[in-house]
Amino acid sequence: ARIRHYKWEVKYEYKSPDCYKKLMITINGRSPGPTIMAQQNDTIIVELKNSLLTENVAIHWHGIRQIGTPWFDGAEGVTQCPIVPGDTFVYKYVVDRPGTFLYHAHYGMQRVAGLYGSIRVALPDGESEPFSYDYDQSVILQDWYHKSTYEQATGLSSIPFGWVGEPQSLLIQGRGRFDCSTPGIEAGLCNATNPECSPYVITVVPGKTYRLRISSLTGLSALSFEIEGHNMTVVATDGHYVEPFVVKNLFIYSGETYSVLIKTDQDPSRNYWASSTVVSRNRTTPNGLAIFNYYPNHPRKSPPTVPPPGPAWNDSAPRVAQSLAIKARQGYIYPPPQTSDRVIVLLNTQNKFNGYFRWSVNNVSYNLPHTPYLIALKENLKHVFDQTPPPTGYDTLNYDIYSPPPNPNVTTSNSIYRLQFNSVVDIVLQNANSLSNHTSETHPWHLHGHNFWVMGYGVGKYDMVNDPKKYNLVDPIMKNTVPVHPYGWTALRFQADNPGVWAFHCHIESHFYMGMGVVFEEGIEKVGKLPTSIMGCGDTKGFHRP
Ligand code: C2O
Ligand code: CU
Numbered sequence: 027a028r029i030r031h032y033k034w035e036v037k038y039e040y041k042s043p044d045c046y047k048k049l050m051i052t053i054n055g056r057s058p059g060p061t062i063m064a065q066q067n068d069t070i071i072v073e074l075k076n077s078l079l080t081e082n083v084a085i086h087w088h089g090i091r092q093i094g095t096p097w098f099d100g101a102e103g104v105t106q107c108p109i110v111p112g113d114t115f116v117y118k119y120v121v122d123r124p125g126t127f128l129y130h131a132h133y134g135m136q137r138v139a140g141l142y143g144s145i146r147v148a149l150p151d152g153e154s155e156p157f158s159y160d161y162d163q164s165v166i167l168q169d170w171y172h173k174s175t176y177e178q179a180t181g182l183s184s185i186p187f188g189w190v191g192e193p194q195s196l197l198i199q200g201r202g203r204f205d206c207s208t209p210g211i212e213a214g215l216c217n218a219t220n221p222e223c224s225p226y227v228i229t230v231v232p233g234k235t236y237r238l239r240i241s242s243l244t245g246l247s248a249l250s251f252e253i254e255g256h257n258m259t260v261v262a263t264d265g266h267y268v269e270p271f272v273v274k275n276l277f278i279y280s281g282e283t284y285s286v287l288i289k290t291d292q293d294p295s296r297n298y299w300a301s302s303t304v305v306s307r308n309r310t311t312p313n314g315l316a317i318f319n320y321y322p323n324h325p326r327k328s329p330p331t332v333p334p335p336g337p338a339w340n341d342s343a344p345r346v347a348q349s350l351a352i353k354a355r356q357g358y359i360y361p362p363p364q365t366s367d368r369v370i371v372l373l374n375t376q377n378k379f380n381g382y383f384r385w386s387v388n389n390v391s392y393n394l395p396h397t398p399y400l401i402a403l404k405e406n407l408k409h410v411f412d413q414t415p416p417p418t419g420y421d422t423l424n425y426d427i428y429s430p431p432p433n434p435n436v437t438t439s440n441s442i443y444r445l446q447f448n449s450v451v452d453i454v455l456q457n458a459n460s461l462s463n464h465t466s467e468t469h470p471w472h473l474h475g476h477n478f479w480v481m482g483y484g485v486g487k488y489d490m491v492n493d494p495k496k497y498n499l500v501d502p503i504m505k506n507t508v509p510v511h512p513y514g515w516t517a518l519r520f521q522a523d524n525p526g527v528w529a530f531h532c533h534i535e536s537h538f539y540m541g542m543g544v545v546f547e548e549g550i551e552k553v554g555k556l557p558t559s560i561m562g563c564g565d566t567k568g569f570h571r572p
Contacts, residue, residue, distance in 0.1 A: 096526025125265025
């Protein structure tokens with residue numbers, strides 16, 4: 027195994043990723059940031075210099091379990107203090123599994139300002155994937171807002187409420203296209219001929235097989251991705267091999283990664299559209315477009331066809347069907363424990379707290395403490411967060427998931443779930459109606475520090491007696507991010523075997539910001555000595571930085 031050393035400078039720069047000029051956060055001048063390329067069991071060292079001038083930062087390595095290094099998970103408030111302007115922080119961790127992973131800011135709502143990128147971990151020398159391909163390429167999908175994260179965060183935490191709204195554009199590998207002739211756009215801010223917003227080009231050679239690693243780090247949107255005229259064979263997700271299945275369009279939620287194989291077997295005399303489309307919300311955002319360029323056609327030559335319109339936004343049946351189709355690949359099955367030690371049911375609702383709009387689980391909306399849990403627990407600082415455990419369920423008998431919450435007022439808390447070390451935990455995510463009638467959104471839930479087995483999905487209210495009998499105990503996929511579909515439930519199982527403190531939250535940036543998350547602790551007594559570099563905030567001020 028090798029050491030991969032990266033030096034990153036994070037700063038604000040004016041960029042025009044969709045032709046509209048705004049301040050965005052870059053790493054070494056780029057967004058998406060540099061791809062981390064490694065092999066299984068390599069050590070990654072990222073020396074991160076915060077040059078944001080007036081803003082803190084922290085970076086999470088999404089999908090990396092941080093075994094033995096829970097303090098480098100990068101979740102501000104959970105595992106570390108924020109990195110203050112001017113400081114350099116060194117992340118150091120091992121990538122212990124092959125696959126496609128992500129990294130992104132985990133402080134405030136910075137992720138949507140462009141601070142993200144991908145991590146590609148190859149197999150060790152001499153080992154090979156259970157499928158073959160000629161070329162390997164990564165594509166990150168994103169949605170893009172013209173308002174700054176400050177305007178967004180301020181609106182979300184104000185009365186009256188200022189909703190972030192639908193994104194202005196969709197980006198494919200950091201490039202999109204906003205219509206500069208939109209009324210009300212200030213002259214000079216939008217330039218349709220800026221090369222920064224020319225469409226992303228995927229150049230392919232006819233007659234080959236391409237592995238495309240598609241990931242989503244959208245702030246809000248659930249997406250459908252397709253390449254006009256080409257089928258995609260899904261072969262991996264979140265670092266786990268999938269029993270292959272073919273799709274025309276891939277549904278993908280924020281925080282997920284998929285590998286698909288594409289054969290370049292279509293008419294080679296033209297180019298094709300690669301397109302992302304918003305689903306699950308009544309879309310007003312135009313499709314994101316890239317060019318699937320058959321060599322030797324000119325890479326900037328627009329395809330002769332109209333871009334594919336994408337699936338109907340409000341039809342959740344094909345999305346549930348795709349979720350159900352994802353199984354572990356034969357020969358690569360990690361059988362799940364057949365029973366669990368504990369079941370936690372998490373009701374997902376939109377509510378209010380003192381007049382503020384919030385998202386909550388089991389009627390508790392989550393707040394981050396000022397002192398990171400990892401330090402508080404390790405150093406026994408009991409007063410910094412609420413020690414009462416949060417509720418492990420809701421009123422399943424009487425709660426009507428098809429209506430807005432009868433009591434829209436919730437409480438807020440920063441209390442956490444403490445798990446028995448090594449125990450097997452079942453989580454049931456129960457979706458419900460939001461505050462508006464006939465509305466239930468899709469929430470992609472992401473777990474730090476673990477991969478979980480996806481035991482089942484269902485429509486309607488989860489039945490504690492009969493639904494567990496339908497769990498997939500044979501070949502469930504392991505993932506780190508999973509959707510809970512509108513008015514549905516999703517059940518997952520994991521082993522609490524990674525000493526540390528781990529966030530579990532909706533990956534929609536504004537939902538997490540508005541309280542849609544929880545935190546798990548396990549085996550804190552097994553956590554090694556904390557590096558002082560993670561300290562310095564809240565009640566850890568006494569623990570000096572070096
Ligand atoms: Cu990718 Cu806690 O998030
Ligand atoms: Cu959500």
